[in-house]
Amino acid sequence: MVDRVPLRTGPLVPRVEQVLRERISAGDWAVAQRIPNEAALATELGVGRSSVREAIRLIARDGLLDVRHGVGTFVTEPPDDDGDLGRLLRRARLLEVCEARTALEVEAARLAAERARPDELTALRDRLGRRHDSNGPRESAPDRFVAADLDFHRGVVDLAGNQVLSALFTSVLPLLHTAMVELVTGEPELPDTSCAHDDLLAALERGDPDGAEAATRANLDTIMTQLREGGAR
Known part of the structure; x- marks a missing residue:
């Protein structure tokens, strides 16, 4: 069974977003690596899948994740500028x-x-x-x-x-x-x-x-x- 990652207090989606950003920044997932799916992340963080989905959407808008529908979500190379x-x-x-x-x-x-x-x-x-x-x-x-x-x-x-x-x-x-x-x-x-x-x-x-x-x-x-x-x- 996956241990839950503790979340800080505050609004739920920003907390999930912050945890995922920190994991990307720390190199937990390499560039071009597929991250766990929504269900796995929701279980790990102890939140609903909708919160994970929204957090991923926000991070993808900043160019740090690439969501490929039907395939998975992958870490991308940070923009040069x-x-x-x-x-x-x-x-x-x-x-x-x-x-x-x-x-x-x-x-x-x-x-x-x-x-x-x-x-x-x-x-x-x-x-x-x-x-x-x-x-x-x-x-x-x-x-x-x-x-x-x-x-x-x-x-x-x-x-x-x-x-x-x-x-x-x-x-x-x-x-x-x-x-x-x-x-x-x-x-x-x-x-x-x-x-x-x-x-x-x-x-x-x-x-x-x-x-x-x-x-x-x-x-x-x-x-x-x-x-x-x-x-x-």
Whole structure:
């Protein structure tokens, strides 16, 4: 029976991804070698096959694994210019996360502007204050900043009064947290979007759906523009 590899605490897929990346980096599997299949890795790590599949997909996007359907998954030779190519791949992945956030949070902001009660907005203002307090320097405590930022956005989604939107946001929250920490630490010149957050709260307090949508887009579009243009580093 295969002994299970201990996983660190935290969201499941990023933990599995980290373990597999560490094994590739350590040379546990040689270049061109086929790694164990999903079922074997799931048993070894004590997780579900879907978590292994998603972790492999993310690593393959970075060019470290080659998934050949019906054949297996193989370790690939790292790109020669890992710096430039690695940053491009990372930005593409983060951009997808931001696009998904926009689709979800824009509608949530519009609904929140129509439905939020004054006492709920007072609580949301407290969340925004904690987000601002943790904002700088972000690179020194990215986990703390990202947690406070996402707590504010989760509050906005919950104020939409739509259980499906809240459930969707909760389901992707671990992915958002991992991606945003990576973004904050990997893009040192990332613009400060505090003003857009202030504008969002102000629009909610006015009961202004269009203003809430515009502020949400201003926040996420700023980040997406930077990722598309590759302006940092």
